[in-house]
Amino acid sequence: MPDPADRRAVSDAVADAHRREWGFVLAATARVAGSIDLAEECVQDAYGAALEAWLRDGVPRSPGAWLTTTARRRALDVLRREQTLRRKLPLLVEPLAEEELPVGEEIPDDRLRLVFTCCHPAIAREAQVALTLRLVCGLTTAEIARAFLVSEPTMAARVTRAKKKISAARIPYRVPAAADLPARLDAVLTVVHLLFTTGHTAPVGADLLRHDLVERALDLGRMLRLLMPDEPEVRGLLALMLLTDARRASRVAADGSLVLLEDQDRSRWDRAQIDEGLALVTDLLRGSPGRFGLQAAIAAVHATAPTYADTDWSRLLLLYDALAVLWPTPVVALNRVVPLMMVSGPAAALAEVEALEAAGQLAGYRYLAATKADLLRRLSRDAEAAAAYRTALSQADNDTERAFLAGRLASVSPTEDG
């Protein structure tokens, strides 16, 4: 009998390999299995077999290679047993014969193929996110369902539908050609960013932050950076996430309440993470930065400002102007309002918000009403501010944000009961 300490160490090694290597192992196995479904099953089995095998033989020097070899052997066994099935699987790539299988360190990193398949434009955005978490990060359907606050059967159906489409419509398992790469990469980055923002400010629920999702998004961002080191937008996204997440310790007070950037204790920002992000941003602005590069540059200005008042607001306004040209969305226009207020005053900013409101594209967006309320409050137009805070409250579903808005509402309507 292995002693409990060994068992513990080995099971930690398996868990660690799950976290770090799942996507690598699955991507490499899919090439042999010819179908993602079969690959997933075999990878699952390989992780299941790892615990006993590693207890017996010790943890291998390269757990990823051991798991890949094991999963690939299983896939080949299944394919041999089901020769007819093999004929019906023109999907991914021609399965390799066992003797052609690279062994040990020679396994090529196929994770990019997997990511591009998960984020194929023929798959709905929410399913792209779910598939990426399932296949690249190895999260269970239950974990993904919890992260997005939907029921497990709903999430299972979403994932199944998407996987079925990959095989029925023959979505290819490959990195797109250079001509399609910018658009396809943008979809991948959007998925990772969506994951990050969902974790950074949870749309619903009791907690402001879902750090598990943020960690996964950072893992994916680092993976993409490793696999596509020359893509500026990949660097931009990673920098944006690092710089934004560096503020996490100061975003929520001890009592769980929301702390705005203006009031955050900057000494609690994660300096190491800021430095890592800044190093990525430095040379981005020399070329012509994309939308993630510009957002990273914006985050960098905040990250390096000694205080809120002492922030380089004119530079921020310029960066937002550039972003609004490149990515003319009403949300960007709304975010531009803050530096506009700091540079030109709350009245100018309010005019901008009212124009956005009149355009109607942000109807129901909680931050529109909240921004308007804040500007009215600064202009001492309390009654109007209170009305805007009430609108914002009716649109916010995150408890931490609701508490913040209720507090502000009380501050501008002192006579109101309750």
Added chain:
Amino acid sequence: MSEYLILIYEDEKSYADQDPALWQEAMEAHGRFAEQVTAMGAKILGGNALQPTATATTIRGDVVTDGPFVETKEVLGGYYLVEASDLDQALEIGKLCPAPFGGVEVRPIMEFPDS
């Protein structure tokens, strides 16, 4: 290689309103499309233009009614059956397919295991 059906959905009024010269243009566009598909190494296995939905008759159960299955602004006006290497190539073909008054839907053909 896999087979896909490219369904062309367009506002048929736009064609009804057209003069013969524009019809000729549309025919030429489809001719060029066929050449482009061959040039990219895929194959058109078949295809047809359909008569307008005013000529359609719908049957549900035993009930026969005048008109198309679903009343919509953009209607199925024609199709191509193509053979492509994968969805990406099929979508590339779909992008080339002329549909100036609407768009196309790309659907994989279901394959049944040989028994």
